[in-house]
Amino acid sequence: MKNLLILVVLLLAGCQEASKFQDDQLLGTWNLVAWKDLTNDKTIDANVEFKFEADSRYVGTYGSTSENGKFWISGDNLHTVEDGKAEKKVKIEKLENDTLIFGMNRAGNVEQMILVKAN
Numbered sequence: 580m581k582n583l584l585i586l587v588v589l590l591l592a593g594c595q596e597a598s599k600f601q602d603d604q605l606l607g608t609w610n611l612v613a614w615k616d617l618t619n620d621k622t623i624d625a626n627v628e629f630k631f632e633a634d635s636r637y638v639g640t641y642g643s644t645s646e647n648g649k650f651w652i653s654g655d656n657l658h659t660v661e662d663g664k665a666e667k668k669v670k671i672e673k674l675e676n677d678t679l680i681f682g683m684n685r686a687g688n689v690e691q692m693i694l695v696k697a698n
Contacts, residue, residue, distance in 0.1 A: 599655045600674045605631040609679050609694040618688040629694065657681070 611627035628640045637650045637659060648661040652671070660666045670682040677696040682689070 598652050600652050600671055602631075602635065602650070602652050603633070604674050605650070605652070605657070605679070606633055607631065608697040610697055611692060612695050613691075613693040615691045615693075616688050617691055623690070627692070627694070 607630070609629045609631075611625065614623040614625055614627070615621070616623055626640075626642055630638045631650060635649050635651060637648060639646045639659070646661040646664075648659055648664070650657060650659045652658070655671050656668050657671050658666055658668050671679070672682045672691070673680040679694040679696070681692040681694075683692065684690070
């Protein structure tokens, strides 16, 4: 029985999805350059900024609204938990040097956010 339990634990540990991206790749300030509603072929006009800190905290600003919380990457997903709220998850489609692209499903609409790293 003990050996079976050890085997199950090892199998579960081996099945965890490896992250394509690292948390430290996100560190810094990212500004929105394009937000597309791909389902309805529309552009969303918004002022969005994300700041990711080394202590795994983030600040997201959308117009005059902001949220603070913690973040982590698992597989190709960015997970965020706003302080006192539930977890959210978006797909990281691209994360290279100065370009970050999120893929999202918001209320049934497929959307894409393109952000660039601030200098």
